[in-house]
């Protein structure tokens with residue numbers, strides 16, 4: 115699938131930079147992307163997005179210093195400067211793009227406020243679907259972040275064709291600070307979504323027997339709302355000690371490889387059973403947004419790996435198992451041959467009906483809103499009128 119990424123704000127820019135890095139490493143040309151920010155230093159820190167594709171907005175207002183956590187300012191600046199962003203997108207070229215994907219941390223200022231505005235603009239101009247990958251803040255970042263995320267998300271649900279959620283708080287380890295977890299979390303994001311978004315791509319390993327093309331992903335996302343993604347990986351039997359082929363399923367960073375080695379299940383003779391078990395692990399394990407998957411309307415099962423591991427019957431049975439476990443009946447799926455010493459299952463659960471974390475976020479936002487309103491009624495300390503100030 116050909117995706118045009120727009121990284122909005124600091125988190126979004128960094129993650130798009132990583133998707134482009136993955137494309138370069140694999141020698142592919144599936145992804146293109148730009149970064150948009152109100153903070154100059156965030157744009158300067160990027161490595162793989164071309165300099166001319168890093169768009170600084172709001173310069174006359176915030177002088178390149180960012181909007182802090184003021185997402186209303188992020189939204190306003192984006193409205194005023196939407197033309198500059200659209201020109202940058204056109205300059206990169208959109209004729210062969212299947213979908214747009216805006217990535218942003220929803221708890222901050224620039225990406226949180228700017229993303230819903232840009233979604234609306236893109237939808238006015240292009241026919242292709244406009245999706246968002248939104249990152250939820252961890253509660254430790256404070257109520258303002260939750261408040262921002264809730265407002266941004268409430269708007270996105272109305273504007274975007276679908277919103278994928280990654281919840282930072284579900285993915286950081288106990289006791290770990292959110293900032294020190296970023297690079298690990300970003301690896302997790304890029305690995306999962308990298309496999310999903312590359313479905314249908316023809317690589318060196320050939321064409322799949324049951325190819326998932328971009329229209330199937332688009333149809334799975336058609337219901338709108340919020341989506342979540344599960345992922346599980348297993349080493350192919352006999353390859354554990356072999357130096358693995360460098361590819362999309364192999365670790366971006368060594369640390370992930372080590373952790374996964376501990377989790378892996380070796381694929382044996384019964385490829386059908388193993389694909390079903392891998393799919394179950396993907397859906398029952400940690401989702402990008404933990405939620406009640408039985409409320410999902412649609413799903414897509416994608417099994418990626420070396421061609422002789424991709425068993426058709428296994429994929430069909432895995433699809434039936436997913437169908438039995440979600441609310442809707444539309445389950446698509448297929449294979450994606452890649453040269454790798456791993457097999458991966460990705461389960462996309464679309465238009466979910468219930469997620470505790472979203473409910474919690476909305477209740478924090480409601481409380482915060484009341485606090486903000488109460489603070490407006492409070493009078494600041496004032497000094498008695500008969501004490502004259504030194505000057506007026």
Ligand SMILES: Nc1nc2c(ncn2[C@@H]2O[C@H](COP(=O)(O)OP(=O)(O)O)[C@@H](O)[C@H]2O)c(=O)[nH]1
Pocket residue numbers: 122123124125126128182183218219220221222223224225226249250251252255259282292296297299300
């Ligand atoms: N997963 C992840 N989250 C991040 C990263 N950087 C920032 N965030 C989160 O994204 C939210 C918004 O932060 P930021 O992107 O700096 O805001 P913006 O630049 O104003 O759009 C916060 O909740 C951060 O915790 C990152 O690299 N990875």
Ligand SMILES: [Mg+2]
Pocket residue numbers: 124125222
């Ligand atoms: Mg920041």
